[in-house]
Ligand SMILES: [Zn+2]
């Protein structure tokens with residue numbers, strides 16, 4: 001069942017949406033989040049998905065062509081959309097505006113995708129941390145907001161387990177090896193934090209997966225036995 005297509009409203013955390021479309025601002029007859037036109041443009045990923053990145057499967061085995069030659073450090077990845085069209089608009093708008101209604105909508109879709117595709121055990125949902133200065137400037141951590149909504153829907157806690165240990169330059173424009181070097185020892189478990197054995201790690205977009213891989217390694221180093229990754233979109 002899809003949040004977008006069937007008006008699914010979880011009992012414990014009713015979605016409170018404005019009566020305008022969150023993307024194109026068209027008037028809506030009911031507070032459903034998106035108008036039917038934007039809903040259609042959201043394009044969920046097909047049901048045949050890569051276990052390595054959560055994206056579209058383009059081979060006859062369980063991993064896509066990009067994931068086949070590499071070893072992802074997490075157990076399983078689940079994503080909801082390709083990073084284009086209205087899904088991309090929604091992620092970017094949410095990331096740069098902190099629109100909490102969009103966080104609620106995207107978090108609900110993520111939880112629903114986890115229930116459909118994420119078969120791993122989980123005791124907590126946690127987010128990729130922002131550097132404190134970036135969070136201060138933006139005013140919020142978009143991944144933390146998503147993690148909190150996902151946790152609410154899955155009835156799991158969403159503690160802040162990770163912290164950035166240093167400032168890192170933007171990953172944009174770096175190749176895979178340089179991305180990895182850029183993130184070396186950039187994340188660690190927070191001081192005094194107890195990391196559960198099974199964790200869902202949340203981020204807005206999985207592109208190369210370098211950041212999520214660095215966070216997964218930090219969680220494992222701090223005691224996690226199984227880390228799964230959940231993102232809104234596979235870039
Ligand atoms: Zn719309």
Ligand SMILES: [Zn+2]
Nearest residue numbers: 050053064067
């Ligand atoms: Zn893949």
